[in-house]
Amino acid sequence: MEAAADIAEAAPPARGARFWRRLRRNRLSFAALWVLAAIALAALLAPWVAPFDPNLPDPEAPLAPPGWRHLLGTDLYGRDQLSRIIHAGRVNLLIAGGATLGALVLGAVLGAVAGYRGGWLDQVVMRATDSIMAFPAFVLAMGITAAIGNSLLNVAIAIGVTQVPSYVRLVRGEMLRVREMEYAEAARTVGNPDRRIVLVHLLPNCIPPLIVQATLAMGYAILTLAALSYLGLGIRPPQSEWGQMTAEGASEIVTGAWWLFLFPGLAIVVTVLAFNLLGDALRDLLDPRMRGL
Amino acid sequence: MSIVLRVERLVRHFPLRGPAAWAARWRGAPPPAVRAVDGVSFAIAEGETLGLVGESGCGKSTVARCVLRLLDPTSGRIEFEGEDLAALRGDALRRRRERLQMVFQDPTASLNPRLSVRDMVEEPLRLHTRLAPRERQARVAEVLEEVGLGRELMDRYPHELSGGQRQRANIARAIATRPRLVVLDEPTSALDVSLRSRVILLLERLRERHALSYLFISHDLATVKYLAQRVAVMYLGSVVEEAPTTELFARPLHPYTRALIAAVPVPDPEARRERLVLSGEIPSPIAPRRGCPLRGRCPLEREACAAEPPLREVAPGHRVACHLV
């Protein structure tokens, strides 16, 4: 009877469905989500999606402007630019994603430990973070690639290192907040050891702002990577990447081949914009406290 | 009846930092501190509910947190099942928690939003027992049944539950390991009228069925009157009166207790009752105190009140700290 009486109490509807509905209502960010899905899919399936082999020159059409055969034109050697952009996208997404994921994991662990334990450990982590943040992020990334060389992995590391501090600070702040929640106290009362309190009870409750931060950071990572490559410090030929393609295109612009500059640049702008729009929308949805920031 | 919990001369001070502390050190004065709990003693027998009442800031929640060792006491003994909890730490302390649980005030804030009801109630069993997964699940179902949460709610998350269901889940978690003592920190004050009475009845039924002992912290005297067999009244970090419930409400002796009971509104417009009104507000618990803690607010104050009144027994089981009794 007790049970029956209590079921009558109205319970709110499931959160997942509501979340999806709200995301769909914000049309711009919903569009961003589709754009990103399309870009990711194209990158993943590049060999099947791209109309041509990105490295195969078309001797009949060097420097062809956008047309029916080559939708986005060809370069000096007659390579199809659309195919090149699609293949280069793999490098962009892989490096940006790897850097972001690595920075996220490392930053979350450091931030969680610093926030939960406090004391000297917190001091050490936070001062290290402060020193990294004392450098302009881009200059730091340039310095790192200059020092350790610019293989794919090294470029990802360089970009990741500049991102770690933001996660450390974010997670540490969140830990300081959730540590004081009654459920943290409840977890101790039940008899959880410290490690389990952090991993099961506290860290999962810091995730929503982390997702937002990571989404926004993806955009920034792509931008950093493109800028590094543009300056010749990132990805080098024969590997291609959007920033480096833009750089090549820029040198062709005197010949009137505007498409070689415009389309790789557009790829960067559209992707970064989509990540930022999605990040802002997620922030509104996941973390109402930060709304309006 | 055997004693489950005996707290003796429990003290918890929160030392102050900053300029005030430096100044005191420079003068050679004792360091200033918030004297949240200042020498509290009580005992709870098996199957008994002790109500600990007082206004916010009187130290009752600090007592609860010291008993559970969520806070470390400054001094004093906390004897639980014959062992001093104040001296335990680390794993030894953690293992004790199987027998000593707590239900918190805010049913929403005290549930981890990312754990389902099932996971949450199962957790203490996983930590403290060697039950096989199937046995654990059976126990979870049994406990949920006992607190009146239907099977279909087992896999819900806190935000999918109503306020009353959340508090039931909290209670289920607290009793899952069959503890002997449960500390209840204002478990009903965040609930609406109709839910409040249901949770009160539930707590009472569980106590009877499992011979649980409760330390029931509340500022709601009506609920304390309903649930507790004995009541201790706290003011400014110390117990000023302690008595069996019926005795305390029929014959309150300390002026503070009398004022407190008189101030509870009664749903009867024709009731005529004694009104004893205290002046002013609760003084700061930082200032070192001289004499009776109620000095300056009590309408019955005499010269004798300049000396601190001891807590003495005036009738069987009825202790009062007042010179005028």
Place this chain on the structure above:
Amino acid sequence: MTAPLLEIEDLAVRFDTEDGPVEAVDGLGLRLAPGEILGLVGESGSGKSVTAYAVLGLVRPPGRVLRGSIRFEGRDLLALPEAELRRVRGAGIGMVWQSPRTALNPVLTVGHQIARLLRHHRGLPPRAARERAVEMLRLVGIPEPERRARQYAHQLSGGMCQRVMIAMALATQPRLLLADEPTTGLDVLVAARIMELLKDLGRRTGAAILLITHDLGTVAESCDRVAVMHAGQLVETAPVRTLFRDPVHPYTRALVAAIPRVDREVALEPIPGAVPSLLHAPPGCRYAARCALATGRCRQERPALLPIAPDHQVACFAAEPVA
């Protein structure tokens, strides 16, 4: 009977939520005479606070007033333009909110906040406003009002903040005071003094008080008349003694039986079920699903609020209306 100060007729407030429309207040009628203290009681979700918001013209989207009238001193507040309404809100109606600390401005001293009200609504010069502010603090029983006037909300205790709120609400000498759970969250001793203060000020200034609360004890000790709300509807209204001596509506009786009390031994009887979801409000009596006396008619047809004695109205088919 004197002309009512506040007269609410057939008020309906709807909130358009993501899951559909919710009629938080449905067909509410209330009268409040000058100097009277009316208690509005019910569980949370009964529409008590929404009613207060409607009186103040503060129902904002997704909520809106669907129909009805709210007459204050003969003028329909719902028909007034915003600027006019603001004047009424400032000078004619005072409001005491539930959480005083968050209702006070944290960056202004409390004296300044009261003085500002006096300058805006009563046109007092700054100096006089300041002096009057200190006087108001003294009136609500704050010791050392000169010093307190220079302090900020965070430097005051909860009880003090509530006193400041009351001082602010009364500063413009309103004829009506809306108090939404003014003692919830306060300690008993402080709460008792706040209620004494409200009653005393009501008597002295002649202001009527609409006291919104879920605490029947407070109602019994302070109010002249009581209106009981359930799921957005009024189910019973009566003078306070009548209501506690002979409650008629099953919900009123259940409310009284569901609370532990210090003055006598009672067997607790929880109200069965919960306030029904107003998303798909049942067509008949909204209490029917929780009511032991409910019949088929109760589930089909909505009972009207009818007088069963002078000044005692009940919305229940089981009650005997006077012809």
